[in-house]
Amino acid sequence: MSASQTPHQVPVTVLTGYLGAGKTTLLNRILSEQHGRKYAVVVNEFGELGIDNDLVVDTDEEVFEMNNGCICCTVRGDLIRIVGGLMKRRDKFDGIIIETTGLANPAPVAQTFFVDEDVRARTRLDAIVTVVDAKHLPARLADSHEAADQIAFADVIVLNKTDLVTPAELEAVEAKIREINRFAVIHRADHANVPVNDLLNQGAFDLDRVLARVPEFLTDDAHEHNEDVTGLSFSVAEDLDPEKFNAWIGALLAEQGQDLLRTKGILAYKGDDRRFAFQAVHMIADGAYIGPWRPGEKRESRIVFIGRNLNRPRLRRGFEACRA
Amino acid sequence: MSAQVRDADHILETRGTRRDLGAHVVACTFAPDGMAAFGLGDGTLRIATDGDWTSIPAHEGAVLALAADAKGLVTGGDDGKLQRIADATVTTLADFGSRWVEHVAATPTHIAAGYGKRVALLDTAGKLLKTLEHPSSVTGLVFDAKGKRIGASHVNGASLWFVAAKTDNPRKLEWKGSHTGIVISPDGENVVTAMQENALHGWRLSDGQHMRMSGYPAKTKAMSFSRNGKWLATSGAESIVLWPFFGGGPMGKAPTELAGGDAALCTFVACHPQHEAVAAGFSDGMVVLADIGSERILPVAGPGGRGAITAMAWHPDGARLAFGTETGFAGVVDFSKQ
Structure with missing residues (x-):
């Protein structure tokens, strides 16, 4: 929450996206770009990362239910532990990037940043970035619940692999994304070529900015x-x-x-x-x-x-x- | 500094030694040679020698766990390594690759290291005896007082293993939710875990009775049974919360609260190894020694400017106490000093 944000809260970017959408390509791009910043990266498919980063943390997504099993109140226990561990290091970093597995529901990740007092004190959820595949998104939306959820949760959407579709198909897929989430920023990309500055430090959970983006005409x-x-x-x-x-x-x-x-x-x-x-x-x-x-x-x-x-x-x- | 704060530092100043170590104190303990040792977030181990404290680079990233055994010190780090530190030299006992070694416990004969969902059980020479598998990441690791069993906390409960068992089937202690730390009572009869939901859960092993201890404003990060097992001291409230494990308790009994009154949260507890007393650290950096029976409180280090207490340990002889904070302040106090 903005009011409680203090300078020492480390920004966290959550990177979601269906299998094959280009998440790992995007992550490698972020890490290899010469931006002079240092990121801790939490990944689940260790080994796919092509970039040497000394702050890669390998984890298993461990989702558990708070409050005696309410399925809406699920959090990532592994993230609570990892954030706690990272905060003990002396060599500080500029941000944490959390890559979720392709089939992950983004809710537990986001909820972790609301629910856990230690995580809230030390970090702030900066943005949920969702990578989608322009060519295969229609099929994914038809056959999986998660694909729509990942778009719904996004603050920033990287509409990737635009080189594989016609302009008409691209318009259609973007319209489809807008039907699910009219409030996210969409960046068109091929080979995940989005500037890092458009993805990190977005302050997207600064409600301030989120709602400033809601166009008036959408309220009709x-x-x-x-x-x-x-x-x-x-x-x-x-x-x-x-x-x-x-x-x-x-x-x-x-x-x-x-x-x-x-x-x-x-x-x-x-x-x-x-x-x-x-x-x-x-x-x-x-x-x-x-x-x-x-x-x-x-x-x-x-x-x-x-x-x-x-x-x-x-x-x-x-x-x-x-x-x- | 106010007069009161100076007074609160009286014990530290007259009977202690202190340093600013410059990195988060993750854990502390006393090595078999009697020296206090501090494991830090910068990957070093600092030994409280006379003059400049010795600094030993133990891990690439941060030290995450520290324990003492008969041969020296054992550390786990976020570089995936389990290290033996003896005579100021570092030897790698095991390398678990990309997994953090978050928990280390030791007895005179065994070392246990928790990494991911697994616990490696080694002999003191570092030979891997067996690997214990858990349903989710291990969040706490403890040997019982006799060193015969290992308890590990995780999601939905805890697992209790026999060190010497040929077949590896743990006794499963089940309770829904995320369990984040574990202790076993000195008589081996009770297992207690801390939970994500600002509460404790316990199991009486003889009859499987569940115990639920709640009411904390924050998560309990430290638990410590008193020497005789009568009391379980815990952090997570604005006082030291002590649950009675006698007279039918803790079920249906209110805990005893000591050293409360300030807004500061109790962040660490360590029961005295011989007497019915507990040392406690607070979020404002204050350290006190509380006598449980008389409820007398002795200030050891004053509050302010040093960050929350994140580690404490007694020397087994009960004369010396080591403590450290999140900002890297560390102290060793000798209560027997004349």
Whole structure:
């Protein structure tokens, strides 16, 4: 959360992507580029990494359920241990990159950065970067749940292997990605040739910036989706009552947390001149004040949902009923 | 520095030695020659010799674990190595490649090293006797007081192995969730693990009775049974939390809390090897010695400027205490010094 971010929190980039999308190519590219920064890299398929990096940590993804087995509250136990271990080293590094396996659900990785107090104190989730294969994405979306989830969770999407598709196919696949996640930044690439500066230190979990990117026209009701995973955003011009919002969002996450992959909001609470940032991964939520509204900035409350089975009128009514 | 803080440092100043080592103190112990040893996040081992403390480069990255045995010191590191340090020379006992060696425990006859999901059991010469497999990464490793059994914590419980067993089937102690550390009571009757959810879980081995100890504001990272096994001292609260393992406890009993009152969290505990007393370190760098029976608190090192206490160890004779912090401050106090 922005408010609690302090300079010594190490930024963490999560790199996801379906098998064969070009994740390892991208990782090798990041590490080989002469950027003068040092990264600790957490990988699961050790040996594929072609670059010599003395801070490669080999791990098995160990996902466990918090709070007596709630499947929405899963975290990566191995990451908690690894972050703890890395923080003991004296030779500090500029960031941590976590590569997930191709079939990984990104939720446990993201939730780890909300749930564990030690991880939260020392690191901040900078961005989830998802690599997708322009040619094979339609087939992946048709045959796997994970491919859509990885796009839904992304802050940054690398649309890779664009050299293998026609311009028309590329437009179609990008439109498909937009149907699932309208809020991520998309970089077209072949051979994962995206500048490192477009991937790392994005501050994408700075809700501030995330919501600044949500185009106004996307908040209209006109567009309907056929895809399984969709994104919706709503805004309310009047101030909100924090108690009403907490009651509503709490009940919503409890009831539909499994469907809600990511929820992010910037809220204007009545009687407070600071912006309140809210975010959740499934039913694990977090919120904090992130400083005053800036001069010229429109004081309004905005919220974004990415998930399945989103009932637009119901969510809109619910959000609007939080007015003070 | 206030007068109070100076007073709190009185023991350290009059009976101790201290250094700023410049790297996270991961673990400390006393070598068989009686010297205090500190394993650091910069990969070195520092020995509290007179004058400049000796620095021994033990690992490429960070030291992650440290134990003493009859021959010297054994360390595990994030370079995948298990090292023997004796007479200021480093010998590699085992190399586990890309896996971190996060846990090391030792008895007079055996060394156990946890790396990934495995525990390697070696003799003191470094010969691999067997490899113990676990369902997930090992998060804590301990021998019982007699050195006959090894306990390892992991996701969904702990595994208890017999060191000398020919067949390798552990006794599985099961409880859903992530277990992050383990201790065994001195009589070998109770196994207790720390959990991700700011709680402890225990098993009474004779009848399989479960024990649940909760109410901590933070994760418990250090647990230590008192010499006679009556008390389990734990970190993770704004006081030293001691669970009674007598009179039917800890089930249905409230823990005793010592040295509370400040906002600082207790971050480390080490029970005295002979008396019913516990040394505790806090997040503000304070170190105290608490007598459990009388509840008297003796300040050993004052708070402020040194970072949270991350390691503590008693010499087996109970006269000396070593401690270190996350910022690299290290001290050794001799309570017997006249």
